[in-house]
Amino acid sequence: MNAMRILKLAVILGAIGAITPAFAVTSTNHAAAFHAFDFGQAADIDYTPNAVRNMAGSTRYVIAPLVRVPTTDGSLKVNVAGTHSGTQTTSCTLYSVSSTGSLLGSKGLTMTTSGAWTATMTIAAGLAPETASAALVCSLGPGTVTALFGVNVVP
């Protein structure tokens, strides 16, 4: 009986040890996670070791799936980073979609600035349950003047 109790304790300790690090995890997504939002424009999207950019002469849109991480309050929070070669505008929208495909909520962002930028976007608790999937759609200005470095999903 004692042996069984000891074995059970060992299993519990192992499980706790395996679970604990998840609370501090950030899901880091490189710019290569972005794809053309429209099928016919895939050839316009170009990648570098640190960014995704648009080679076309007009604005294009890209989408990236996001790997969810547990948050303490049930919200969905991401940090997105990019750069502008001059004063340009990049717009992004963060989406939460139910497991049955219904849109639950979204949060938009407009960055009009020069140089590198980062921004935080959050979808409130209740609109991003653990079972929901998430994606980020962003605009990319024409002619490589804007680029995205990536998006991190944070606890």
Place this chain on the structure above:
Amino acid sequence: MMATRRSVYIAAALAAVMGAAAGAGLSSRQEAPAAAPPEAVRLQGPAGDPERSARQVALLGQELASMRAELAAVRSQVAQARAPAAPAPPEEVEDGEAMYQARIAAVDAAFRGEPGNPRWADSAGASIRDALAAARIDASLLRNLECRTRTCRIELTGVEASNFQKSFPMFALQLAPTLPEITANRVDERTTVLYLSANP
């Protein structure tokens, strides 16, 4: 990671003790003993030796006391990490659908509680119509549009799900500067209600 590795070590040690006590010795897997700490190595011994088994149990007791202290510390860390800023009832945290419905109800109540601001409402309504056009969402699908102080409520009827999902990002991107926060309530297969809010 360290906690996981230590737990594996202890589990390996426990397996060794149990095997020795039962007179069966260690299993045929040699990797775990080779990677185990000194305590685990010492636990290996001839099968059926009562004195050695007693020493092993004593060692195990010490290790258990240490692990219990560690478990208490880990539990404390987990509790701190899970503690929300505003505690919610556990049953709501576990029920995503209930949380979603509660959120929809709260957003709707907040919208209905907003006072009217005709100037803002006209401007926001025009932005929504422009965004629908830009996203090529048929204006005839818009059954209701009502804006107040910082939130608009629109009802889209006859929206085919796949078309709407494809068009919606363009609609939302158009509105990102003015109405960045959108809460969606798919009432049924053909009707979606959207609450679009300006930043606070």
